[in-house]
Amino acid sequence: AQSVTQLGSHVSVSEGALVLLRCNYSSSVPPYLFWYVQYPNQGLQLLLKYTSAATLVKGINGFEAEFKKSETSFHLTKPSAHMSDAAEYFCAVVGSARQLTFGSGTQLTVLP
């Protein structure tokens, strides 16, 4: 079975600082990985996805993630945090049955 683990349920950064949200996967086959963001009282919005075309994936709002097979990781980064980035972020892997299996989420707080 495939799974993802997100380290750090809460992350706080100062505005303008680097954002790093961690995601590690477990999979016996090459995984397809996703990062979603959820703003308060809203659904999930796709930030980016890894589909094996390129290991460095760029997404919306200045976010990017790098697939590292040797580390079984797919960490999400943004060079400079903005107040509007405050939200909950979910890493997910898609299974053979097409369902997404999500990590437990990381709540990002951006401090002024």
Add this chain to the structure above:
Amino acid sequence: GAGVSQSPSNKVTEKGKDVELRCDPISGHTALYWYRQSLGQGLEFLIYFQGNSAPDKSGLPSDRFSAERTGGSVSTLTIQRTQQEDSAVYLCASSPGTDLTDTQYFGPGTRLTVL
């Protein structure tokens, strides 16, 4: 274009009552998913519809939960004899087809509170 819509946005019900939650997927999307988001369990897959194929019900937590999809479009999730542990946000998503890399587009969810 229009995204995935869900209704109602909020539903408060009494323990033991039945509830129906509705999902309108993006037009033309053949795949439809239901997920549940709760404080204790996080985001969980419930059921998956693909075209006219039999749905994948492997995520449904009990036989009180059922779902149907009419005409390959609108879907209804029904919870019978609701329990307090059913309180959660129910999210619907749709995707264009069957490719594993297809993006799933989520609706805003229905917040269910069982008193």
